[in-house]
Amino acid sequence: MKLHTAILPIPFVPNPRVVRMALAEKGVKVDLVDVDVRTGANRADPYLSLNPAGELPALELDDGRVLAESVAIAEYFDELHPNPPLIGTTPEERALTRMWLRRVDLRVVVPLTWGFRAAEGLPMFKERVRCLPEAAEGLKAAARDGMAWFDAQLGERAFLTGDQLRLPDITLYCFIDFGAKMNQPMPEGLPHLKAWFERMAARPSAKVMDAVAQPA
Ligand SMILES: N[C@@H](CCC(=O)N[C@@H](CS)C(=O)NCC(=O)O)C(=O)O
Numbered sequence: 001m002k003l004h005t006a007i008l009p010i011p012f013v014p015n016p017r018v019v020r021m022a023l024a025e026k027g028v029k030v031d032l033v034d035v036d037v038r039t040g041a042n043r044a045d046p047y048l049s050l051n052p053a054g055e056l057p058a059l060e061l062d063d064g065r066v067l068a069e070s071v072a073i074a075e076y077f078d079e080l081h082p083n084p085p086l087i088g089t090t091p092e093e094r095a096l097t098r099m100w101l102r103r104v105d106l107r108v109v110v111p112l113t114w115g116f117r118a119a120e121g122l123p124m125f126k127e128r129v130r131c132l133p134e135a136a137e138g139l140k141a142a143a144r145d146g147m148a149w150f151d152a153q154l155g156e157r158a159f160l161t162g163d164q165l166r167l168p169d170i171t172l173y174c175f176i177d178f179g180a181k182m183n184q185p186m187p188e189g190l191p192h193l194k195a196w197f198e199r200m201a202a203r204p205s206a207k208v209m210d211a212v213a214q215p216a
Pocket residue numbers: 012013014015016037042043054055056057068069070071128
């Protein structure tokens with residue numbers, strides 16, 4: 001199988017980073033194919049024929065089928081390589097993980113990403129997808145609200161679902177780090193989220209695709 005992804009440590013590819021970080025946690029290596037999002041290679045053939053959504057990452061299976069959506073790819077690898085478990089080992093754990101993933105997506109990933117595309121990412125995205133420059137500040141504020149909500153939920157817990165690292169932690173970490181490099185820093189006064197973020201940043205897997213900010 002081949003993972004079509006961004007190989008270069010560029011800061012604006014948090015979804016590919018989620019999958020790469022999950023693989024690093026598991027110590028799993030797969031063949032990587034670099035697709036340059038900066039030039040829009042992901043929005044043209046041959047990549048577009050593989051993934052008509054035109055987004056990274058995508059996993060090309062040996063039988064030719066293509067799996068897109070970072071959550072689906074990460075779950076697939078979790079089934080192939082169950083240790084350490086990033087989804088959960090019981091129906092209850094898996095349900096809790098998916099509950100937190102949904103919350104991460106809705107409360108941070110979506111507003112932060114749309115906020116980026118509406119502002120700093122506008123030059124890159126305006127010809128690719130619908131962007132909402134008129135909503136930029138509101139979207140960014142909604143992402144900050146989401147971060148504050150996670151701070152309150154985390155409290156003294158080590159990770160979102162409890163005392164074990166799971167996929168929602170990886171997703172939230174990659175997106176908060178992306179925001180920090182793209183003019184959407186974590187607000188001040190969120191001690192639990194800050195401590196959790198620092199713990200996540202210290203993991204060796206966080207070095208995968210870690211990148212300093214670059215001008216748009
Ligand atoms: N829902 C998709 C979103 C993928 C996505 O938005 N990928 C970004 C990189 S983080 C991308 O391909 N951006 C370039 C573009 O959309 O042209 C997933 O979870 O994989």
